Amino acid sequence: MKLRVRATPNARQSEIIGWEDDPQAGKILRVRIAAAPVDGQANAALRDFLAKSLGLPKSKVVLEKGGSSRFKTFEVPDGTTLP
Template sequence: MAAPWRITREGIEIRVRATPRGGRDALDGVETRDDGSPVLKVRVRAAPEDGAANAAVRDVLRRALGLPASAVTLAAGATARIKLFRVDGDGPALADRLAALTGEPPVGRA
């Protein structure tokens, strides 16, 4: 299965399927959608109101990757369930960290 992230010059981009009001704040594994695209499942306690769920997803990602909040930005999908986050940093190292956290095989180097 392909990973839901790709290494970029600036770091990585991660396709996320957000579950607001999910009971806890956590990475919830990788899922392949019906169209064949992989997504990283992230559940958060926050409701999808006034950007609270997006901020909570960003916080889950930054904590999992050990980064400051400024390194993680929402690039697309502010009001959608499927979102694209950009993470600044060492792309291969970040991809390896996500692979270790989700049990996915490491992604080839760009």
């Protein structure tokens, strides 16, 4: 299942803000990440945070698109309960 995320790096703490509607992309999960967007640190921290929040192993949360963008697409297992 595809999970669209809008990431905001350099936050005080990592947290899920909630869902927003995008006319083109549909539902997008807004997440703040404490890591800086340097050398993939924020992407790794986001993946780890999503895995922990969803109760999944890190290997099951795969970044598919958006490595250098705020808007990212992750692949998570079908049937995953989303926040």
